[in-house]
Amino acid sequence: MNFNISKPNTALAxxxxxxxxxxxxxxxxxxxxxxxxxxxxxxxxxxxxxxxQPTIMVFAADHGIALDGVSPYPQEVTWQMVANYVNGGAAINVFGRQNGINISIIDAGVNFDFEKNSGVINAKVDYGTKSYLNESAMTSEQFHTAIKRGADLCDQKHREGSNIIGFGEMGIGNTSSGAILLHILAGVDLKECVGRGTGWDDEGLKKKYEILKKAVTNYRGDNSVENILSYFGGFEIVMIVGAMLKAAELEMVIMVDGFIISSALLAASKINSNILEYCIFTHKSNENGHKHMLQHLKAEPILDLGMRLGEGTGVAVAYPIIESAVNFLNQMASFEDAGVSNSDQI
Known part of the structure; x- marks a missing residue:
């Protein structure tokens, strides 16, 4: 949790x-x-x-709360989607290939054993978290393990030459964690935080809200970021917190995806607010709570396409725009270079 993050140098601004x-x-x-x-x-x-070397690291993990009915999808979908990523068939793979972005898939805590040669990076803390309906999702030791593993994986990408990084996630039930983190860390009414996730109808959305309301009511811990993340987080979310904090410490550009990734950033910003100086918000997610997340973080997203898939897809789609910003700065002629009269000379 001890990351040395300085604000960017504005001497050249x-x-x-x-x-x-x-x-x-x-x-x-x-x-x-x-x-x-x-x-x-x-x-x-x-x-x-x-x-x-633009990179998106997709962290996957299972959530015990998923077994209590917060998602219309079964928990097995997490590992099945990870297999889809590895086989190159998911949206994140398509957009990553299209835009020349390296995609890394990390098992942070999936309730499944992947083959050693599958292409999945094994950083598994455990086979999913416990349900935070009545107990902490993870232990303090597991929390610190996840923070460190996320930081180490980001450090490795930096050493391999990457200076711009984004994060994606996969974990059935993880919008529930994101909603509670937004509710507690940003003080937003829980009803405003809870969204449809993987596709609830109105009745399912109401059921999800009632489950999460009960979980929050049952929480007896304090308001420290570590305790809140340990109790309500997922291994993928905590690992992303560690990776983001390390990326800022290494002065990398951080591309922020949608609701879940923003919930990780929200937590990270409560640990060290300087991290926000390194962030580019790629899009506004259609998940209900994301607009509140962006308002709290005073963020201006690049895109609003009605997307709410996760996986880091918002990052992958927005990357060419970020690339355009750098390219015009480096390659576009100045008035003097082009021999064009500028308004100051008229």
Whole structure:
């Protein structure tokens, strides 16, 4: 939990803005691309930023609460979807291939044993969490193991040359954890936090809310981030918290996906708020609580496509836009280079 995260150096901010403003375009006419270029330039402390080996790490784990009826899908879907990722058949694989992003699949705590040569990275803490309806999802030791394993996996990607990273997740029942984290850590009414997840109808949504309301009522712990994450989190969520904190410590650009990933970031930001300076919010999820998550984090997402799949798909779809921000900064001519009269000369 001890991560040394400094705010990005803004010494070049004025020069970066000047470089952006002198491109052959009206000032501000590239909108959010200009904000992204400035942010990435400050993170990398350079006037010519580069995006190296873009990576999405998809963490998968099972949740004990799924057995209490919070999802219309059975728990086995978690490992079956992981197999689909490995076989290259999921949306995240399609968008990753399309946009040149490396996809890594991590077993953080799936209730299944994958073959050693399956391509799944084995970081399993346990075969799923316990149900937090009446007890803590994980022990303190398991929590710290998950934080460390997430951090170590991110560090490895950085050592392999990646400087921009996103995270995805898979775990039947994990929108329930995300909803409770939003409720407790951001103080949003639980009803506003609970969404349809993998596809509940109105009756199912009501049932999910009642189960989660009971779980929150039964909680007897304090409001420390560690205890809340240990009690209500999933191994994949906690591992992502560790990976995100490490990414910020390593001054990597962090691409933030939808509801579950934002719930991990919400928790991470309560541990060290400087992490937010490294984050690009790729999209607004259609999962009900995500708008509240974004408001609490004061985040401006790039896209709003009505997506709520998870897996890191929002990151993969938004990446070319982030790439466009860096490319215009590095490759677009200035007024002087192009011999074009700028408004200052008229």
């Amino acid at each position: 004025e020069q970066l803005q000047h470089k952006i403003d002198l491109k052959t375009k009206p000032i501000g006419s590239l909108g959010i691309l200009e904000k992204l270029a400035l942010k990435i330039g400050c993170i990398q402390n350079t006037l010519s930023p580069e995006l190296k």
